[in-house]
Amino acid sequence: MELALNGMPPGSKLLPHIYYSLARVGWGFSLAVAIGVPLGLTMGWSRRVRSCLEAPLELLRPVPPMAWIPISILWFGIGNKAAAFIIFLGAFFPVLLNTMAGVKSIDPVILDAARTLNAARRTVFFKILIPATVPSIFTGVRIGLGIGWMTLVAAEFTGVREGYGLGYMIMTARDIQRPDLIVAGMCVIGFVGIILDKGLRVVRDRCAAWQ
Amino acid sequence: MELALNGMPPGSKLLPHIYYSLARVGWGFSLAVAIGVPLGLTMGWSRRVRSCLEAPLELLRPVPPMAWIPISILWFGIGNKAAAFIIFLGAFFPVLLNTMAGVKSIDPVILDAARTLNAARRTVFFKILIPATVPSIFTGVRIGLGIGWMTLVAAEFTGVREGYGLGYMIMTARDIQRPDLIVAGMCVIGFVGIILDKGLRVVRDRCAAWQ
Amino acid sequence: AEKPVRVAYLQNDIHHLPFWVARDMGFLARQGANVEVAGVFRSGPDIMSAFAAGALDMAYVGVAPATAAVANGTADVVVLSQSNAEGSALVVASNGRHLVKTVKDLEGKSVAIPGLSTVQDFLLKESLTKQGVRLDRVKFLVVKPPEMISALRNGDVDAFIAWEPYPAKASQMGVGRTLVSSGEMWPGHPCCVVVADAKFLASHPDQVNAVLRAHRQAVEWIGKNRDKAVDIAVKYTGMDEKTIRSAMKTVHYNPTLDADGVRRYARFLTGLGYIRIKDVDGFIGKFVRQESAAQRAGR
Amino acid sequence: MAVNVEIRGLSKTFAGSDNRSDYRALDCLDLQVRRGEFVSLLGPSGSGKSTLLRILAGLDQDYQGEILLDGASVTGRDPRVGMVFQEFALFPWRTTLENIEAGLEFAGVPKKERRRAAMEYIAAFGLSGFESCLPKELSGGMKQRVAIARTLINNPQLVLMDEPFGALDCQMRNALHAFLIKLWLVRRDTILFVTHNVDEAVFLSDRIVVFSPSPARVLRTFDIDMPHPRDRTSFEFNQMRRTILELLASSSDPLSEKPGRHVTNTQQARHEAA
């Protein structure tokens, strides 16, 4: 089964496939975290920001990442930007929604306590809100990474510039009618996915030990 | 923009597209609930069943539904069965995991109380475990329906027998290069997705009012 | 130094063999064409989207998605040369469950097509109409070519029409056999073409011409060096030599496009309502610029 | 309907985990509760009171020693034993009525009959009008009354109560004391009552057993033969309170804890173990 090691478009080895896929997921996912976390914090914190953005985001949320493929090619052309965008879409909403939910689920007494200790609004945001939300953020980040990874195959459907990627590898195996290689590719995806998740759990246990 | 009403493969109206997509999601999703809920209950309840099934399920979980497409066609041919299978895969894991988590999160005192009221093991399962898990099941079902719906486009990529389906409609719009119709299709998907979710929330508020 | 020309082609489509040859045999370099592969795509519509996004300068692509994209105003490209003519085939199940001996026998059966508005869609529908089969008596299913073989084996469809090498692969696997090649349905029908972004052509005619010269050279070379060409195709697709060899039999590499074919095709799309053009001739005049390009190439 | 309880040489060790060694919560404990007696257990946090009750209730069967009900050795869960939990432990999806009739339902009593019985208890417990309220719609004192009714409707012959009034405010607590004594004077079941509140123990019980810090040994036993209803502010009552408070204060000083094991309550320990 591990013929996959010989490379799928023959000559293309497994490691670069993994590498390119990871890079694409890395970009899209980092972007989702970089936008989703601050946005979630502000949307959870300020009723005004929330009421402005909630409706449009709710409409976009149930649109499948795959349905974005044509649009993403239109906007970003081909290659990594478009793929990262699709992955971003998959990972963004879980990160955003969990961060928001985390802010809302902070025990109001904690915020009251900070205020009676004379914390300014800014201080409350940075010293209370953010640390208190870290565990929820991690939950969102884990789900987001999972979904981002699941979106990978869809993202590599748009075409890849370098000729590498796990999703691309599966497509190639499909083209030449090799079910065994498809299954091998799926196992690799499943396996890398598990490792990524384990890694995130380790980071979380470091950062949110107080939970 | 609502040209989509004239039909996308020209002549194919919007309503049957929605109808066929709903039917496919309905099948896959119902199957996911029908298998995921009882399996989740037993896996949460019995350590033995859990230890048997946890490892293989964990490996399958991060495999993207899209990566299953070739396998699903091999197994189920084209048409609704294959599509329902892909949707099933998307919806199954959230339903299973939330049901399991729900069982595990039952306050042990509730179970102790049932035992001191002389409830037999069977009684505890049916009269305590199941009702106590209903809210978690609904959470899982909602997420599952959301992901199932998101998987729709991927599922209809496998080819549809009837020539109807929202994902199929978007693909056709793509084939003939009509970005406006693609966006219209995405809006319809988003919209139907929201309605489905709202519906589930209404049902949940009926069934789990005690929360 | 000038920026390289951004070129795209389709993954595993041996219709695009001339590009692979031009690249591997060094024709591009020899003609002074500085080319970068900007993307390997899975479908023609994706390539046209990439043109619309300004991410491509030139591409090998099916004439069908190019026509649809230009007619619907999504992308502005012009056809400069042909890659191949013919090169598709109608395949029926080899185990003869349902006896399909002629195209006419498809009446009441189901057939897989790679997509509505594709060249294959057109070929099949035209051929059926010519045989006097009413189109609503045949069930068309849109199935992506890699899945067609599974579908045929499972009995989900009774036949499929697709580009090579899928028909060859099907007979290689013993699942189906070619009933008619597309060359028999419509001799010399246009298939894959070389297109360039209209603005890029206007601003960088020399670079475009260098690519076109390499392309012509490659097509010529394929005609003379069949075996070596097969090797290159095997390298790019990962398929076995036998499949490639039988697939290449029906692919007719020819740089000269039959503009009439494109016209016929545009009328077909208009008839089905996929595109709306009033003046087909005017459209073709702008869209197909083979002569001017050839003149410039020969200069 | 009551039962005589004898506990002989009861020992319980919790298996340790990675960062905790084996823990001996009960060490060869002997204790008798006579038929129809109301006994309170007092003792520092973590001394093993809940552990003892869970074993008696049959919720924990991994122990050494012997438990005799009316002279017959018992292993595992005995249907004659009922328990009231500090956390109320009502079934949150069931109404007051459905909670109270749960025990009868589990025993297969027909619907009509059990409904009639439950309505009697609802009236007796001052819960009329709240039959179809969910637990979340009840106040703390009402929840605890539902929990007691739910246990008593099964007619247990030994009632175990683990800090049943710990979560209630002072007034509610006092009102329920009076209520519980009124019930008990009629029913005369055997009650083993765990509490941290000396006042409560003196007000309610025939006998108070004070445990040492863990592993639990019986430090001292106090017999109380004041008639019911008792006056919390009488001299005799306060004499008893003072003696017990002093004994507790001398046996452990809660403000001088050492770093190391800190389990605030059993619930938390159980969660960590799970």
Added chain:
Amino acid sequence: MAVNVEIRGLSKTFAGSDNRSDYRALDCLDLQVRRGEFVSLLGPSGSGKSTLLRILAGLDQDYQGEILLDGASVTGRDPRVGMVFQEFALFPWRTTLENIEAGLEFAGVPKKERRRAAMEYIAAFGLSGFESCLPKELSGGMKQRVAIARTLINNPQLVLMDEPFGALDCQMRNALHAFLIKLWLVRRDTILFVTHNVDEAVFLSDRIVVFSPSPARVLRTFDIDMPHPRDRTSFEFNQMRRTILELLASSSDPLSEKPGRHVTNTQQARHEAA
């Protein structure tokens, strides 16, 4: 460092929601707490005690009436006012040390200085050895001591305490009573202390204010001039307890609730409102 508090005609109405009409929690309340006085507030659940404290702490600014600190009218949060919460309300991601120094950190005190100050409080509060424990690793009594130290390190001139010992067991509670009185005898800050426990109120305060059921009016005031430390079992002490218990019992009967509004505690009400 203490302040004189005067509350004049304080009224507070909670806006109603779909299934609840407007609710008047405080109605034209007058109350004075003198400089350095320890005043306890007693009153039935829901009478508006927490509401009053939240307003004084500046956590709720939507009220009518006037609040004067040392004669000057105050609106909104005043830095001289500190508060200790029943739920401890420690920052769970911060260690004991980091929790205690939080107030100084928020005020911008340099790290070295605030750390020194925090270590002093840690020693004084018997928390040495637990500096780097997270709240979840502390027992209930230790958590409450951290919460008190965290408030006092800011040197508030008015300390509000809302049932600070409600969650603790009897022994822990009594030990902290002694501890709190020792602190207060030295610092002499003004303390407004809410409790349900009559014993606690009599043990701690200079004056006890008993509220009527909602909306809160002052039902009666008791001056207590027993010297510290007080003896919980003395005749005088119990005389006072009896009088207050009887007043509370007559002013409301917790076992005769009517179906309708049932808010077990403020926390729940606040959640429902959010």
